[in-house]
Amino acid sequence: MQRVISHEIGHALGLPHNMKASSAYPVDSLRSGTFTQKMGIATTIMDYARYNYIAQPGDKNIRFIRQLGPYDDYSIEWGYRYFPGNL
Structure with a gap:
């Protein structure tokens, strides 16, 4: 539920789907x-990658579900950046 809500809040903040993020x-x-604990399984929560489909049973400490990613941070920071003197 948390991931769905995060995804929908992304839309409310103006983020579109990003289907290339899972690649x-x-x-x-x-x-x-x-890597997956630090970076997640995709660069954004706006992708439809639901799970880490690549992980294998023997892999240790793998993140299996998506989270906010670096592209989300960048998009929000850029989209809501204040540019003084440009109003």
Whole structure:
């Protein structure tokens, strides 16, 4: 539920779907616990990647569900940035 709500809040903030985000990370990164715990499974929660479909049963400490990603941070920071003197 938290991920769906986060996705819908993204729309309320003006973010569109980003279906390319799930192809941003290579397979070996999606099987790395260190990588997925830090970066998530896609660069944005606005993708429809629901789970880490690449992870295997023997992989350790893997994140399986999506979270806010670096693209979300960048998009919000850029979209709501204040530019003094340009009003």
